[in-house]
Amino acid sequence: MLTPLIDSALIERFAAITGARYAVTSPSDIAPHLLELRGLFQGESPLVLRPANTEEVSAIMRLAYETGTAVVPQGGNTGLVGAQTPRAGRGEIVLSLSRLNKIRSLDPVGQTMLAEAGVVLAQAQQAAHDQGLLFPLSLGSEGSCQIGGNLSSNAGGTAVLAYGNMRQLCLGLEVVLPDGEIWQGLRSLKKDNTGYDLRDLFIGAEGTLGVITAAMLKLFPAPRGHETIFAGVDNPETALRLFRLAQDYCGHSLTGFELMPRIGVEFTVRHIEGIRDPLGEPHPWYALIDISSGQSQEAARAMLEGLFIAADEQGLIRDAAAAETEAQRQAFWNLRESLSWAQKPEGGSIKHDVSVPVAQVPKFLARADQAVLKAMPDARIVAFGHMGDGNIHYNISQAPGADTDAFLARWSEMSKIVHEIVLDLNGSISAEHGIGQLKRDELAAIRSPVEIALMHKIKDAFDPKGIMNPGKVLVSR
Structure with missing residues (x-):
């Protein structure tokens, strides 16, 4: 049933932009777009639009701006705070970017990739790999999450330690603004000090300021040597000492350091097919350490051996296993990436x-x-x-x-x-998942009035009609 805020005539006008095939009105076909991954947010929408290109996104936003129709951008629908979920009873339409799935170009010399918002993260990783390069963002949902969503949430993942989050991995953006105008900011410059950095406003904005349609991504040389270690440790204090030691021995070659509790390993072994405990005996905590060398496998192995010797001398590791094959390395990381999913059966x-x-x-x-x-x-x-x-x-x-x-x-x-x-402890209530609906009210309570006022001014400047993913990040005024 349509809400009073969007009627059949308006739906037909939107459908004329994408073609009827890509204007989804069937409740059963809309349903997968309405439920947040963990089931915390169940939304409603009369329409899901699936545009083919930036121009169609622009035309959709022009019509939405003209008619005051609220638009919720959506990528792979893997977000965990409800930012991609339309609210119930508001007549908000879903703008799915999944058909904007082309890698427009890849420059091996400049080490950049121009990818559309609907490119699946694993696809971007593979495209870089095929050119002997690395796109380092790595997430448990990389087989379904999309580049536009990664940017909108400023995704982090397991390689932030060495490469940074999406803000550091993006050189430029193409964005459709709420009134349909297109901002072409697809620069590949590593240095550009010309005015305000508009790119950084859209990254992490969770679709509340505009629709990211493409991005110039930063690539890196693929490592020539790789070592991965799964180690049992006594407690987080010991893990912290081990981390500092690993930094000393590996420097920038330390590309990952993950902390896991025994109960998480037990859940994962119990519920995820193919997962085995890497160590023979149980330990209270575990550290998963990744070392990447730009020189050689021998250099990576030398760092690993030096770290092992020093850690053993200081009594930091109870037991450890080093991956001897790529399959074993992937098995270690699959265990880590499965920790979230393994909790559901419990x-x-x-x-x-x-x-x-x-x-x-x-x-x-x-x-x-x-x-x-x-x-x-x-x-x-x-x-x-x-x-x-x-x-x-x-x-x-x-x-x-x-x-x-x-x-x-x-x-x-x-x-x-x-x-x-x-x-x-001077920390943050949202490290990499965003604010969305889940933490919106709490954000308003913990940030200073000056910060909240500035955020509202930015929102009002970009989206004066309030049609861009309303009710997310900021409390509506």
Whole structure:
């Protein structure tokens, strides 16, 4: 049923832009676009448009601007904060970028790739690999998430330690503004100090300022040597000491350092097919360490051996396994990337994507564990993440057999406990997932009035009619 805010005549006008085949009105076909990945947000929409190119996106936004129709850009629908989900009862249409899926060019000399917003991350990785290059963004959802969504959420992933997040991996953008005008900012310059950096406003804006349709991405030489180690450690304090030692021995060749608890490994081995415990004996915590050398495999192996010897002398590692083949290396990383999915069969999970200064990670984990278990003694804490950049996914799983609905009803209570500790340690309540709907009200409460006012001024300047992904990031005024 159509909402009063968009009638059949207006739907026909939008459909004329994309062609009827790509203007989806069937409720069953619209349904996959309405549910957020974790099931936290269920939206409604009378229409999903699937434009073929930037010009069609521009025409859609011109009509939306003319008619005051709210538009929700959507990529692979893998976001975890509801930024890509239309709200119920608002007549918001979904703008799917999945057909803008071309890699327009790849420059091996300049080490850049011009990719459209609907290019799947794994496709971009493969295109770079085929040219002997590397696009380093790596996420658990890389087989379905899209470049436009990665940019809109300023995605991070497991390689931020060495390469940065999407903001650092993007040189330029093509963006359709809310009134349909196209900003051509597809520069490939590594240095450009000409005025305000408009690119950085759109990256991380979660589709609230415009529609990213293409991006100039930064590529890197593919490593010539690679070593991956899965190590058992006593506690996060020891893991932090090991991280600092790895930095000393590997420098910029340290491309990943992930922290995982024993319970997370148990969940993953139990529920994810093909996953095995890499070590013979259980350990309280684990570190997954990635070393990449631009020189040779021998250089990477020498760094690994030096790190092992020093770590053993300092008593930092209980046991460790080094990947001997590419398949074994992928198995180590599959275990890490499966941690989130392995929690689902265990019941309800209250999730947090937070960051604190790297040196404060052990203190954060200790304080958060104590506070959460005081409020919920039977909770099972599954805290893991990118220790090298201080980003921890602090997840709380329900007790076995507990009432899932009752457990999830305490989401806000648990988040308040965790986030208060994060903020006390000068951290962030959103490290890489964004704000969306999930943390919108909390953002307004924790950022200063000056910051919130500036954000609203930016939003109003770009989107004076408020049609661009409304109700996300900022509380509507």
